[in-house]
Amino acid sequence: MSMDASIPPALRRLIRATVAWLNSWWRLLQFAVLMLPLAFSPASYRGANRNLLARHIVRDTAPNLAWYGVLSALVSLVLIRIVVVTSQSYGLSRFALEMVVRVLVLELIPLTAAAFVALRTTLPAGLEFSQSRSSAESTSEAELRQEFFPRVAAGVFAVWMLAAVSCVMTLVLAYLTLYGFTPWALPGYTRVVGQVFNPAVALILVLKIVFFSFAVGLIPMASSFYFNSSYRAKVTHGLYDMVRLFAVMLLIEIASLMGNYY
Numbered sequence: 001m002s003m004d005a006s007i008p009p010a011l012r013r014l015i016r017a018t019v020a021w022l023n024s025w026w027r028l029l030q031f032a033v034l035m036l037p038l039a040f041s042p043a044s045y046r047g048a049n050r051n052l053l054a055r056h057i058v059r060d061t062a063p064n065l066a067w068y069g070v071l072s073a074l075v076s077l078v079l080i081r082i083v084v085v086t087s088q089s090y091g092l093s094r095f096a097l098e099m100v101v102r103v104l105v106l107e108l109i110p111l112t113a114a115a116f117v118a119l120r121t122t123l124p125a126g127l128e129f130s131q132s133r134s135s136a137e138s139t140s141e142a143e144l145r146q147e148f149f150p151r152v153a154a155g156v157f158a159v160w161m162l163a164a165v166s167c168v169m170t171l172v173l174a175y176l177t178l179y180g181f182t183p184w185a186l187p188g189y190t191r192v193v194g195q196v197f198n199p200a201v202a203l204i205l206v207l208k209i210v211f212f213s214f215a216v217g218l219i220p221m222a223s224s225f226y227f228n229s230s231y232r233a234k235v236t237h238g239l240y241d242m243v244r245l246f247a248v249m250l251l252i253e254i255a256s257l258m259g260n261y262y
Contacts, residue, residue, distance in 0.1 A: 024244070027222060027226045028218065028219065028222045031218060031221070031222035031225050031226070032214070032218050032222075034144060035144075035148070035149060035152055035218065038144060038145055038149045039149070039153070041145075043145070044145055044149055048146075049145060049146060049150075052146060052150050053149075053150045053153060053154075055150075056150040056151055056153070056154035057150075057153065057154045057157050057158075059154070060117070060121045060122075060125075060154040060155060060157075060158045061154070061157060061158045061161050061162075063120075064116060064117055064120055064121060064158055064162060065158075065161060065162060065165060067116075067120075068112075068113065068116050068162050068166065069162075069165060069166065069169065072109065072112070072113075072166040072169065072170070073169060073173065076104055076166075076169070076170045076173050076174075077173055077177065079100075079103070079104060079108075080100050080104070080170075080173060080174055080177045080178075081177065083096055083099050083100050083103070084096050084100075084177065084178065087099065096178065097174060097178060097189065097192050097193070098192055098195075098196055100170075100174045101171070101174070101192075101193055101196045101197075102196060104170050104174075105167050105170055105171065105205075106196075106201065106205055106260065107253075107256075107257075109163060109166045109167055109170060110163050110167075110205065110208050110209050110212055111212070111249065111253055113159055113162040113163040113166060113209075113212075114159050114163075114209075114212035114213065114215070114216050114249060115246070115249070116162065117155060117158045117159050117162060117216050118155075118216045118220075118242075118245055118246075121154075121155060121158060122151075122155040122216050122217060122219075122220045122221075123220050123241055123242055123245070125151060125220070126151070126219075126220025126221050126223060126224050126241065127220070127224075127241070129147070129151065129221070129224050130223060130224035148221055148224075148225060151217075151221055152217040152218055152221050153217070154217075155213070155216050155217030155220075155221075156213040156214060156216070156217040157213075158213075158216075159209065159212055159213035159216050159217070160209065160210075160213055163209045163212075171193065175189050200259075201260060204256050204259045204260055205256075207256075208252055208253070208256040211252045212249060212252060215245055215248045215249055215252070216245065219241055219244055219245045219248065220241050220245070223240070223241050
């Protein structure tokens with residue numbers, strides 16, 4: 001009796017699924033290693049490559065920045081008002097600003113910015129690009145530099161820009177909601193915000209945004225790089241990328257919460 005025959009079918013399926021899962025993450029790591037030298041190579045930012053990179057960055061960032069800026073401002077105003085009213089009703093008004101900064105700026109805005117870019121740009125663009133490729137076996141360095149790297153870099157930059165602009169806008173809206181159009185509360189406001197953004201918290205926020213952007217930029221394009229046309233024809237391609245992307249984002253968010261509050 002062979003060893004394969006002695007293994008129950010359910011266990012064999014579990015083993016195959018585990019091997020395929022580990023292989024997919026290994027391929028993602030390999031793709032990230034391929035993109036890393038291109039990011040530090042001067043040739044990626046010269047001549048036609050520079051124009052191509054700029055076109056992808058503008059196309060992926062400008063529309064998202066406009067829509068996300070409006071939605072983020074509206075949601076932030078509503079949440080700020082809820083926090084302020086709730087704090088006043090419990091006699092905790094002096095903690096309202098700190099709660100707004102911690103809930104919105106530290107946690108919600110980076111997560112929603114990454115999710116917004118992923119759903120509107122990188123996941124649809126990655127699926128569309130993968131379906132247009134005839135083979136995953138003959139990828140040259142020129143194609144990596146001209147086709148893959150600009151799309152990855154544009155997704156990464158879009159997350160950075162949306163998160164940075166939204167964080168600043170939320171801080172401004174929080175000041176105007178709490179104190180109105182007066183400059184006299186600015187010293188107390190900056191003191192409270194500075195107490196929240198100590199070096200450790202600021203570093204965790206920056207690292208979270210960076211890792212979010214890497215996940216949003218790399219995961220959809222890694223699938224386009226490795227999977228062949230028979231796989232790309234399946235409807236599950238985009239769903240698989242979405243599940244894996246949001247699983248990574250959830251792990252990053254959990255790690256940041258542990259770093260901030262434990």
